[in-house]
Amino acid sequence: MSYRVLFFDELKGFYKSKIMIILWIGMPALSILIHYLIPSTEGFPVSSLVAVLVSNISGMLSSAMISTSIANEKNNHVYDLILMRPVKRYNILLSKFCAVYLCLIIATVISLALGLIIDILTIGVPSQYFLEETFKSLTISLSAMAISCSIGTFFGVSISSIAAAAILSVYVGNQVSAIATLPVLFIESLNSVLIALLVAIPLTFTFLIISLVMFSKKQF
Amino acid sequence: MSHMNLSEPLIEFRNVVKSYKNVLALNNVSFSLNQGDIFGYIGPNGAGKSTTIKIMVGLIRDFSGTLLINGKNIKSSYLELFKILGYHPQEAGFHRWKTVYQALRTFGKLSKLEKRLLDSRIVEVLEFVNLKEVMNRKIIHLSGGMLQKLRLAQALLGEPEILVLDEPLTGLDPASRYQIKNLIKKLANSGKTILFSSHILSDVQDIATKIGILNLGNLVKVGRPSELQSEYHVRNRIQIEFDNDIDILDQLQNLNYIEQSENKSANVILISLKVEADLDESIHNLLQFLIDNKYKLRRFNLLTPSLEDVYLKLVQGENNEL
C-alpha cells in the first residue's frame, strides 16, 4: 500500500519538477533536430539514432536526477517523517527507481515512435528487418537506462554531497551502462539484445540491492 | 492501545547509551514517563536531546541499553510503536512542491489512517496549529514559523498516544508560542504523553510536569520543576536600590542570615541569603534592620531562583570540571 502512495508521489514530484516534460518532449525533439541538421544521417534510419541518443542522454539525465533527488531528500530530512510511519524502507527507494524508470520507458517509446514516423515519411514503409532493428534498439536502450538508474540510486544513497552524487552517477552510470551496449559494436556475431539483457539485469539488481541494504542500515 | 497499565511507566529509558563514530552522544540515560506527563527535555546545543528523541521514534536503532514503551522493548515493536507515536523533528522534511494539504494527505495515507476521515482530520489539525488559511499554499512558500507548525500538525494527525516534539516552539512568534503551549497542555490533560525538547527554560517551566536536564550526554537531573528549584541549592537573592549612594556592606556582613553582599552600583546592593536561612524571616529582619538604620529605599526586589539558575549551575558546573 505504502509503495503505491510513494510511487504516485514520486511521479507527481517529477511532473512538478518539469523533468518529465524534458524527457518526453525535449528528447524526441532533439533527435529529430539532429536528423535534419546533420545531412550524413539522411537515409540512415532515425529510429536507431534516436535509440542511441535517448539511452545516452536520458540515461545520464535520470541517473543524475535519481541521485540528486535521494541525496537532497536525505540532507533535508524528508525521509525522517516517512520512516517513523509504518513504511518499509526499501519501498522508498524502489518507488523512486520505478517512477523514474517508467518515465524513461515512456520517453523512449515516444522517441522511437516519432523516429519511426519520420523514417516512414522519408524512407518509406520499413521492412521486417528494420522493425526488428528498432525493437533491438529499444531493448538495448532500456537495458542501459536500467543500469544508469540503479547506479544513480546507489550514489544517491551513499553520498551526501549533491554535486558529487550527480557527477559520479553520470560518469559511472555512463561507463557501466556502456558494457551493455558496446560489445556488439565490435563483435558482429554477438546477439546484441541477449548481451544487453544479460549484462543489464544482474548489474541493475546488484546495484539496487546494495543501495537497499545500505539505505536500510542508515541512521537518520 | 485499549488498555494501559497506569501503575507502570509508559516510557522507560534504562541505561541507554549511544555513540556515533567518535562522539559519545548519550551516556547511560535512564528516566521514565507516565501517561499524561509533559516532559521538558533541556540541555545545551549538542547535549544529545535530538539523539534521545530519534531513538524514541525509531530513526536511530543501534543503541545499547533498553527502551521500553508500554512495557515492550522498542527494538522488537517498531511497527506497533509507529501507530501510537507522533514525531515533530527539529529539522525540515517535506516535499517542497506539495501544498500543505497534499503533504498532510500523504502522511495520513502512509500512516494508514482511514481515508474517509482523513480530510476532516487534516482540517482539524490545521485549525489546532492555526495554519488553516495556508492549507492550499505550497510548502516552498511557507515561512519558517509556518513550517514549524506544519511539523506539529503532521505529528498530531494520527491522534497519537505519545508525542515526541523536538524543539516545537523554536522560531514561533510570542502569540503562537502561547497558543502551542496551551495546545500541549490540553493534549496532556486529555491523556496524551508528551516529551518535548527546548532551549527556552521559561517554556519548560510553564508547561512541563517533569524536567530532564541533559548535558554532554548525561542526564544530570530529572524532577518536577518545583522540586528542582527547591532541592537544588540555589540561593535566594535580594536586590536593594537606595535613594542615595551608601556604604553598608560591612554592616550587612554581620547579619547571620546573609551569605554575601556586593555593590552593583553606588546605590544598589545585591545580597545572597544563606541557604539554610528562612526566607520570610530573613526578609522581615532585613527590612527591619534597614528601617532601624534610617536607610531610604527606592526599590526592594526578591530574586527567587529560576529554573535558569538551576540549569546554569548544573550545566556550567559540569563543563567547568572538564
Ligand SMILES: Nc1ncnc2c1ncn2[C@@H]1O[C@H](COP(=O)(O)OP(=O)(O)OP(=O)(O)O)[C@@H](O)[C@H]1O
Ligand atoms: N550523525 C551523527 N554523526 C556523528 N555525530 C553526531 C551525529 N548526530 C549527532 N552527533 C553528535 O552527537 C551529539 C549530540 O547531538 P544532538 O543532535 O543529539 O544534540 P542536541 O541536544 O539535539 O543539540 P541541539 O540543541 O543543538 O539540537 C553532538 O555532539 C553531535 O555533534
Ligand SMILES: [Mg+2]
Ligand atoms: Mg537537537
